[in-house]
Amino acid sequence: MAATTGDPGLSKLQFAPFSSALDVGFWHELTQKKLNEYRLDEAPKDIKGYYYNGDSAGLPARLTLEFSAFDMSAPTPARCCPAIGTLYNTNTLESFKTADKKLLLEQAANEIWESIKSGAALENPVLLNKFLLLTFADLKKYHFYYWFCYPALCLPESLPLIQGPVGLDQRFSLKQIQALECAYDNLCQTEGVTALPYFLIKYDENTVLVSLLKCYSDFFQGQRTKITIGVYDPCNLAQYPGWPLRNFLVLAAHRWSSSFQSVEVLCFRDRTMQGARDVVHSIIFEVKLPEMAFSPDCPKAVGWEKNQKGGMGPRMVNLSECMDPKRLAESSVDLNLKLMCWRLVPTLDLDKVVSVKCLLLGAGTLGCSVARTLMNAMGFNMSIPMPGHPVNFSSVTLEQARKDVEQLEQLIENHDVIFLLMDTRESRWLPAVIAASKRKLVINAALGFDTFVVMRHGLKKPKQQGAGDLCPNHPMASADLLGSSLFANIPGYKLGCYFCNDVVAPGDSTRDRTLDQQCTVSRPGLAMIAGALAVELMVSVLQHPEGGYAIASSSDDRMNEPPTSLGLVPHQIRGFLSRFDNVLPVSLAFDKCTACSSKVLDHYEREGFNFLAKVFNSSHSFLEDLTGLTLLHQETQAAEIWDMSDDETF
Structure with a gap:
């Protein structure tokens, strides 16, 4: 409750605040507006809600928004009062958190105050019932963050209760109650509305009259002693009026306190019980109006809604279950595999294909395309810690991160091939490191708008071999790699990983990005093309006698005899859908790679989670310092300065 303070000799009037009630249809409509109309527009939008005064006892006073909230011309539901509002929909969660709530409240309060001073609120009392809605729609997860505000102006002094509150039947006779119902209904019918938020009342023993504020x-x-005002009250508590009365009392004090010392308030509550109309639970009381005149300045205002825990903070609703499409069920491919061996590829080793256990990390469009091509699947819901995304050192968060890492390590240990199919660069770092340490074959796929890359990571030599040894039965074991072409006959253990071509460490690539900047939209066939090629690359590698240590095929090998019954075994496949072209580049492992270099793997294998925690909680410079990239940058910069100095001497 929000209470006033003042004269200790009289009890003080308290108000029951609104509770926000946002229908699922509202979030569906906001989703469509955001995608198709608002996009990046953060300008305030007009919306409207409504409240009802016929709830059963025990229910809170609710301000409801549904799918029609965005249509300002939509009719208000029967026996409900309208409330006009302003929507502030932010583009990022960071913008939502940092929005100036005080300023937003002050702006709304000023609008209400101006309507009171100018008399506009007398002509249109709905202007007293303003609300604000601050939102952020995370359409990736269908999480909606919101914070309601019901601006209420504060009187310059308290409102002591002179009489009441008491039930209407203690002050009005049955005849007067019936006369009140009839007078209110007739006024609503005359005005063409189903409910009036505020009205004036005049009564005697035999009659009850009501009228508009204007x-x-x-x-x-x-009249010289007091006046009686009515409010359509959404609260059903016996001792407290609802929130809409607050701004109405400010209006009464500002415009009528010079003529009257007190005002009688009738909180009109109109519900149907067992088919019969009931208004006797309405309450009536008398309050003393402030004696001091208002200054021209807008009074202080309150109104931000408390969260579910009773603190000042926003709320969040998760609608992923009712808004996300369902996944398709798994199906078998055993028959097709066997039919292939009958005539098309009799040398195909089916056991290697059927027995391989694949771990798919990422279950978006790309991940689902790969899963659909593989056709056997079991789901795990987990979070992968990432560089640039700090792990808080609280017992719960740190322990959860440790469990996630342990689960990921166990999953990679239990599978033969690891597919990296995530949206961000940094989310691929941890599984790339773990897989390299455990000598697992990694198939990596990433999409642009009309480009893609599919690659196999270089497979590190078994731990028991010497630092300079190749796989014992590898055909390049006695060859001089340096005497060959730079990108010809490169064995699998010398191939680069996804991070080998980068000279910066992975970091938080999604911080404070707008919805379109987070978007991973591609041409409609790209994910299926890349996903299918990722699976085919895996199968080709498995069919090669050397597996992941196989020499990388390049574009120059397209006219040569393929090394397997299924064709080439490339290191990378880079596709350009705009020109319907693929190339097969080959790249060497980088000794300063932030994922697969010996320095990173040695630290991970020695320190385990402690090393990973340093990476998660430090800036990208930690990995760059460790691998020598920082020194490389400095040397490169120094060389550029030297070259510039040489040029200046001419």
Whole structure:
């Protein structure tokens, strides 16, 4: 409850705040507006809600928003009062968190105050019922963050209760109650509405009259002691009025306190019980109006809604279960595999294909395309810690990160081939390191808008072999690699990984990005093409006698005899859909790679999670310092400065 303070001799009036009630249809409509209309537009938008005063006892006073909230011309539901609002939909969670809530509240309060001073609120009382809605829609996860505000102006002094509150049946006779119902209904019918938020009341023992606020002068002509006002009250508590009364009392104090010392308030509550109309649970009370006149400045305002825990903070609703499409079920490919061996590829080693255990990391469009091609699948829901995404050193968060790493290590240990199919660069770092340490074959696929890369990571030599040894039965064991062409006859253990071509360490690539910047949209066939090629590359590698140590095929080998019954075994496949072309480049492992270099693997194998925690919680410079990239950058910069100095001497 929000209480006033003041004269200790009288009890003080308290108000029951609104509770936000946002229908699922509202979030569906906001999703469509964001995608098709708002996009990156953060300008405030007009919306509307409504509240009802016929709830059963025990229910909170609710301000409801549904799918029609964005249509300002949509009719208000029967027996409900409208409330006008402003939507502030932010593009990022960071913008949502840092929005100036105080300023937003002050702006709304000023609008209400101006409507009171100008008299506009008398002409249109709905102007007193403003609300604000601050939102961020995470359409990747269908998580919606929101914070409601119901601006209420504060009186310059307290509102002491003179009488009440009491039930209406303790002050009105049955005849008066019936007269009130009839008068209210007739006024609503005359105005063409199903409910009026505020109204004026005049009564005696036999009659009850009601009127609009703008008719104040004529309606109360001749009255000198007090006036009676009515409010359509969404609260059903016996001792407290609802939130809409607050701004109405400010209006009354500002415009009528010079004429009257007190005001009688009737909180009109209208519900149907067992088919019969019931308004006797309405309450009536009298309050003393402030004696001090208002200054021209807008009064202080309150109104931000508390969260579910009772603190000042936003709320979040997760609608992923009712908004995400369902995954297709698995199906078998055993029959097709066997039919292939009958005539097309009789030398195909089916056992290697059927028995291989694949771990797919990433279950988006690309991951689902790979899973659909492989056709056997079991799901794990887990979070992969990443460089640039700090792990907080609280017992719960740190322990959860440790469990996630242990689970990932165990999954990689239990599988033969690891597919990296995630959206971000940094999310591929940890599985790339673990897989390199465990000597697992890694197939990596990444998409652009109309380009893709599919590659196998270089497979490190078994740990028991010498530092300069090749796989014992590898055909290059006695060859001089340096005497050959730079990108010809490169064995699998010298091939680079996904990070070998980078000279910067992975970091947080999604921080404070707008929805379109997070977007991983590609041409519609790209994910299926890349996903299928990733699976085919794996199968080709498995069919080669040397497996992951196989010499990389390049574009120059396309006219040569293929090394396997299924064709070439490339290191990379880079596709350009705009010109419907693929190339097969080959790249060497980089001794300063932030993922597969010996320095990174040695630290990981010695220190385990402690080393990983340093990477997660440090800036990208930690990996760059460790691998020597920082020194390389400095030497490169020094060389550029030297060259520039030489040029300046001419």
